[in-house]
Amino acid sequence: MSNTILPRSFYERDTLCVAKDLLGKVLKFADYSGVINEVEAYIGQADSACHAVRGYTTRTAVMFGAAGFSYVYLIYGIHHCLNIVTEREGFPAAVLIRGIDLYRPVHLSLDGPGKLCKKLNITKKNNQMNLTQCHDFCIYDSSIQLEYIATSRIGIRVSTDKLWRFKII
DNA sequence: ACCCCGATCGTA
DNA sequence: ACGATCGGGGTT
Numbered sequence: 001m002s003n004t005i006l007p008r009s010f011y012e013r014d015t016l017c018v019a020k021d022l023l024g025k026v027l028k029f030a031d032y033s034g035v036i037n038e039v040e041a042y043i044g045q046a047d048s049a050c051h052a053v054r055g056y057t058t059r060t061a062v063m064f065g066a067a068g069f070s071y072v073y074l075i076y077g078i079h080h081c082l083n084i085v086t087e088r089e090g091f092p093a094a095v096l097i098r099g100i101d102l103y104r105p106v107h108l109s110l111d112g113p114g115k116l117c118k119k120l121n122i123t124k125k126n127n128q129m130n131l132t133q134c135h136d137f138c139i140y141d142s143s144i145q146l147e148y149i150a151t152s153r154i155g156i157r158v159s160t161d162k163l164w165r166f167k168i169i
Numbered sequence: 170a171c172c173c174c175g176a177t178c179g180t181a
Numbered sequence: 182a183c184g185a186t187c188g189g190g191g192t193t
Contacts, residue, residue, distance in 0.1 A: 040176065049176070051190095059190055077187030079177050096176055114177050155176055 002026075002141040008132045011067035015041045015086040015093045016164065022084075023168050024144035027100055029137050032120050034110065035144070038099030040153045041164040042083070044092055049156045052092030063092035068132040072117070072124055079114030080123050084131060084139070098154070099167070 006025065011018055019041040027034050042050040051073070052060040062071045063085055071083040071094050083094035100116060102108040110116040117123070131138045150163040 042176070051176080054191085057191070073176085073190095074188060076175055076177055076185095077189075078185095081176060083176085098176085112177070153176065 002143070004141040005132060005135070005138045006068075006141055008066070008068045011084060011086050011132070012088060013067075013086065015043045015095060018084075018086045019095045019164070020148065020166050022095055022097075022139065023148050023166055024146050025142050026140040027097065028135065028140060029120050029122060029126075031105055032102060033104040034100035034102035035142075036097060036100050036139070037168040038097075038111070039166050040096040040098055041086075041166075042094050042096065043087075043164070047162070048158045049153060049162075050092065056092075060092060062128045063094055064090060065128075068130060070126055070129045070131055070137070072122060072127040074124060075114070080117035081113040082117055082122050082126075098165070 019039045022036050022039050025036050027036055045053055052063045056064055062069055065085060066089055067086050069085045071085055072080055075081055082097045085094050087093040096113060098113050099111045102110055110119055129137055146168045148166050148168050151165045152160045152163055153165045
């Protein structure tokens with residue numbers, strides 16, 4: 001398993017490429033490590049499902065910022081969701097981490113962005129953190145190459161023609 | 170100051 | 182397939 005932290009240049013690319021490439025990579029947060037197995041892409045103001053569709057606001061500011069930063073928000077008043085900002089500065093986009101196979105400190109399949117954040121104790125306090133410079137919160141490179149499927153995004157009632165959810169099979 | 174609704178989850 | 186749930190983003 002690689003110990004190389006994915007650099008800014010990894011995230012500062014086309015969001016669909018970043019999303020697919022994140023499959024099989026290792027999410028590290030505090031004492032937790034797990035292999036990413038499901039993600040979704042949210043891309044720019046032309047994507048009506050993207051939070052930034054209505055432009056620059058307090059909440060979406062981080063999506064307009066530098067790639068490789070976390071975007072954590074509360075959904076349904078209950079669940080937190082973890083995203084990683086992508087693309088160049090000024091272009092709002094991110095990849096939602098929907099599932100990981102946790103292998104440290106315990107083996108556990110975490111399917112669903114809310115469950116994932118709850119188990120790892122990721123909340124808004126972890127919003128806007130730089131994932132490219134610290135071993136406490138980052139994503140490690142990996143040579144794992146796996147097949148995946150592309151589907152429409154979960155819980156989204158618009159743009160269902162966009163197959164921007166990617167899941168390892 | 171307040172209204173509205175959602176990038177979910179668990180149960181059926 | 183569907184309803185519970187409620188914090189906070191966006192607008193007044």
